[in-house]
Structure formats: structure tokens, C-alpha cells
Amino acid sequence: MAFYNGFIALVNKARTADVIYLNLCKVFDTVLRDTLVSKLERQGFDGWTTLWIGNWLDGHTERVVMNGSMSRCRPLMSGVPGVPQGSVTRPVLFNMFVSDMDSGMELEGRDAI
Numbered sequence: 001m002a003f004y005n006g007f008i009a010l011v012n013k014a015r016t017a018d019v020i021y022l023n024l025c026k027v028f029d030t031v032l033r034d035t036l037v038s039k040l041e042r043q044g045f046d047g048w049t050t051l052w053i054g055n056w057l058d059g060h061t062e063r064v065v066m067n068g069s070m071s072r073c074r075p076l077m078s079g080v081p082g083v084p085q086g087s088v089t090r091p092v093l094f095n096m097f098v099s100d101m102d103s104g105m106e107l108e109g110r111d112a113i
Helices: 002-012 033-042 047-057 089-098
Strands: none
Touching: 033 047, 033 089
């Protein structure tokens, strides 16, 4: 609602408004687990907790089945399959992962919403 209200206020003032839409619904399908654990460390999690989370997410394998042929199991290098859909842990880890995505960005000469 805050974004919508800010956007409408700019439009009503005949101001230019740029919108960047980020689709983050599949973020855990591509994130490297080491990157996630590193971000947890930077946010102040102790070594034991980050080791526990890293181990919890590690060790998963995948295979591909196509037309009845099955590949060998291979280690899964990205994604976070150890975090079940619908669990509280998934959105918490997601928020920690994306919390710094705007670092280094500046708005110059424009109104921020």
C-alpha cells in the first residue's frame, strides 16, 4: 500500500515515476548455499548457527528422468531444498538473503517511494 500511495501521489503531481519490478518468487532455486551462509554470518549469526544451517541445507542430490531414462544422482549445488515450502524458516531465510540487495544503490534527483 505504501508503494501504491506514493506512486499515485507522484502521478497526481504529474511527476515522472520509474518502477523496477523484481520477481523473487524463485530466488531459492538459484541461490548458492555458501552465499546464504555468508550473509547469515555478516548479519551476526554465530559460527555454530551458520554451520548448523549450512549442514541442514547441504547434502541434497537430484536426478533427471526423461522418457523413462534416469540420470545418476548428482550433488545439488544451488537452491535450498532442505527448507520445506510453507515452513517459517523459508521466508525468514529469504528475507535475510534479499535484505542487502539495494546496498550501493542511490536515488539522485528523484523521489523515492
